[in-house]
Amino acid sequence: MILKKCTVCGKFFEYNSNSKCPDCLEKTADSKRQNDRLYNKKLRNKESDRFYHSAAWKQLSKFILAQANYRCAFCGGLATEVHHIKEVTKCPDRRLDPSNLMPLCTSCHNKQR
Numbered sequence: 001m002i003l004k005k006c007t008v009c010g011k012f013f014e015y016n017s018n019s020k021c022p023d024c025l026e027k028t029a030d031s032k033r034q035n036d037r038l039y040n041k042k043l044r045n046k047e048s049d050r051f052y053h054s055a056a057w058k059q060l061s062k063f064i065l066a067q068a069n070y071r072c073a074f075c076g077g078l079a080t081e082v083h084h085i086k087e088v089t090k091c092p093d094r095r096l097d098p099s100n101l102m103p104l105c106t107s108c109h110n111k112q113r
Contacts, residue, residue, distance in 0.1 A: 048088060056096060064101050072105040079103035083112055 003012040006021035008028075013021040020028065051057055061082040072079045083104045086094055094100040104112065 051088065051095065060096055060098070060101070064098060065103050068103040071103065072108050073102040074108040075105060077105040077107070079105055081106060081109045083109055 002015040004015045004019075005012055006024055007019045008024040009021060011021050011023075018025060064082045065079055068079060070079050071077070081104050083102050084095065085100050085102060088095045091100070
């Protein structure tokens with residue numbers, strides 16, 4: 001069995017494509033879920049929550065990511081999120097306007113928020 005050292009805690013674990021051991025991966029996932037819940041609770045209302053779960057948004061965001069070859073507009077990393085340049089709350093008529101959207105990685109998206 002080949003072992004790999006976790007980049008977070010330093011424990012050795014069975015080699016796989018992750019840089020973190022299963023325990024640290026779980027902690028990271030739990031932390032992200034908690035941050036997402038807090039963000040949604042503080043900054044999103046029911047109307048915007050419905051919008052982000054709509055078929056139209058899901059389809060358009062997938063299109064924007066594919067069109068950019070899943071590259072972040074800022075750092076060139078792997079884009080996983082689509083960001084509204086003009087906020088939805090300030091310009092609701094542009095929420096599905098492709099010229100108001102940009103593909104971002106999670107890190108750059110968090111900086112933009």
